[in-house]
Amino acid sequence: MDDAFKPQTVRSLDPAAANRLLHALGTVKDLEERLMASHVRPVPAESQLNRDLAVGNAAFAYNYASNAVGAAIDHLRTWYNMLACDLVKFPMPILAHYTLARAVYEPSLHTLWLLDATSTSRERIGRGYAMELQSLRDMRNFQKAAKPSEANAQALIDRVLDGAASDGFVTLDENGARRLTVPVRNMVDLFNDYDGPEIPGRKAEWRYRILSGLAHGRRWAVVANAAEVETATDEGYLIRPNWQYLQHFADYTVRIASRAVSAVVEYRYEASPSVGASS
Secondary structure (H helix, E strand, C coil): CCCCCCCCCECCCCHHHHHHHHHHHCCHHHHHHHHHHHCCCCCCCCCHHHHHHCCCCCHHHHHHHHHHHHHHHHHHHHHHHHHHHCCCCCCCCHHHHHHHHHHHHHHHHHHHHHCCCCCCHHHHHHHHHHHHHHHHHHHHHHHHHHCHHHCCHHHHHHHHHHHHHHCCCEEECCCCCEEECCCCCCHHHHHHHHCCCCCCCCCCHHHHHHHHHHHCCCHHHHECCCEEEEEEECCEEEEEECHHHHHHHHHHHHHHHHHHHHHHHHHHHCCCCCCCCCC
């Protein structure tokens, strides 16, 4: 890398703050190892997964959660790697931290909802159908835009609805069309249900509001929240990360990812997993 390269709009990093952030994100290495190790162990007969399979088609919930938590850990590892590369010559862009945090948060929350140990087997099975159907509808929209001649999503949707009907999760709407009796929970509610513990006087959804605002480039989310804007100079405005804010998001993002990994591992192997809502 060119030693003369220096971004003109970013102030020098706070080494101590950056190292604290890096230390928090380093937990991803342990999470990766735990998740990888879980894939090679046989599933015991008394596991929650097998108990749910005895009730109905629990594969959708488990498979979706397994894929989601894998994606979350992938993004968490990316965050750690980018921060660890070279903070002096090429500091990580401020908003990239929050983009990756959101990419960890959302699949982690879906995992906790799908495998929630405080729910019944039928509730988890119904949620699995709901997430699978939502995924296939997204796939249908993609196929219409990208390769309509190869579209097969509708056939897969019909197959899922047939299975859901057999398990008792389908009803008819006012037009006579089939629909699931279990809706996908929205992201705001997932934050409030599963994220935390919360700062007194706040709802956990405030983190979602900030992450969403930053992803869409909302000025209110950037100024005086994610970034601190300095006085203008001849080189333009100088900005720097709000390190306290960033550390908060890193700590909470690692926590939610850790709980999602535990949810998948315990659901697959333990008789009484301990995920559920945040405490």
